[in-house]
Amino acid sequence: MASRYDHNPFEEEEEHEEEVNPFANQATKGSGHGGGAFYMPAHGSVPPATSRLSPLPPERAGYDRGATIDIPLDSAQDFRNKEKELKAKEAELKRREQELKRKEDAIARSGIVLEDKNWPPFFPIIHHDITNEIPVHLQNIQYVAFTTFLGIVVCLLWNLVAVTTAWIKGEGPTIWFLAVIYLISGVPGAYVMWYRPLYRAMRTDSALKFGWFFLAYMFHIAFCVFASVAPPIIFKGKSLTGILPAIDVVSSNAFVGSFYFIGFAFFTLESLMSIWVIQQVYMYFRGSGKAAEMRREAAKSTMMSAF
Numbered sequence: 001m002a003s004r005y006d007h008n009p010f011e012e013e014e015e016h017e018e019e020v021n022p023f024a025n026q027a028t029k030g031s032g033h034g035g036g037a038f039y040m041p042a043h044g045s046v047p048p049a050t051s052r053l054s055p056l057p058p059e060r061a062g063y064d065r066g067a068t069i070d071i072p073l074d075s076a077q078d079f080r081n082k083e084k085e086l087k088a089k090e091a092e093l094k095r096r097e098q099e100l101k102r103k104e105d106a107i108a109r110s111g112i113v114l115e116d117k118n119w120p121p122f123f124p125i126i127h128h129d130i131t132n133e134i135p136v137h138l139q140n141i142q143y144v145a146f147t148t149f150l151g152i153v154v155c156l157l158w159n160l161v162a163v164t165t166a167w168i169k170g171e172g173p174t175i176w177f178l179a180v181i182y183l184i185s186g187v188p189g190a191y192v193m194w195y196r197p198l199y200r201a202m203r204t205d206s207a208l209k210f211g212w213f214f215l216a217y218m219f220h221i222a223f224c225v226f227a228s229v230a231p232p233i234i235f236k237g238k239s240l241t242g243i244l245p246a247i248d249v250v251s252s253n254a255f256v257g258s259f260y261f262i263g264f265a266f267f268t269l270e271s272l273m274s275i276w277v278i279q280q281v282y283m284y285f286r287g288s289g290k291a292a293e294m295r296r297e298a299a300k301s302t303m304m305s306a307f
Helices: 011-014 076-110 134-173 174-205 207-229 244-250 254-287 290-306
Strands: none
Touching: 134 174, 134 207, 134 254, 174 207, 207 244, 207 254, 244 254
């Protein structure tokens, strides 16, 4: 049996409790209640905190906790509807492309060609593309024929200049008005009557277009030959710069006569080049069998008109 004077194991803890007790009220130490006083919390109670927690940041002004955010989400049905719409549009585009291709094929079979104006480049008024539309073996003839078309333009322009100088020197206004008529009717007339038919005949190889070209081009050659001579039939021939008016004018005015002689040279060169062109076109026309084809078409047209 232990003696009552035995050492109590809890005594030392009680003696040193002030030093190791974490629940002691350090703020009360050294106060007026005595140096040995200390704070003993009640059983089960929470000791007061010795440090303060940092406050929460203030909430942002105008923020509504109850506000909802609308996020558009397409359902599977919406995706299927959009897919159907895209497929319908694609089918419509394919249908239109096929319809356009059928029309283009029909136009090509009928011989109708859509012509865009591309010449001259600075002010397009006609369609002209020898390199891409005329067969290679005919391009040389077509280029020379185009040169004769430009040649008649130059001849008529120079004819107007020469006649204008003669009018200024006292030859009268009548020949000047005739020179203007030659220019404004000859240039578009040459393009419509023989150059465009030849261009289309070379491109489509049409016998009827070749026939029309021969008829109109022979008239063109006849006019050039007549202008290079310019006999005194209409207004003494002074409205055209041929050899006869040049001789007549140079005797009275050498300056005006020189203009007429230059015009005579232009018309002569134009006549020679035009004769070469019609010979070459006729040789191709005969060699390709277009002459026989044109006779058959002419006979067929005559029979149809007779019936």
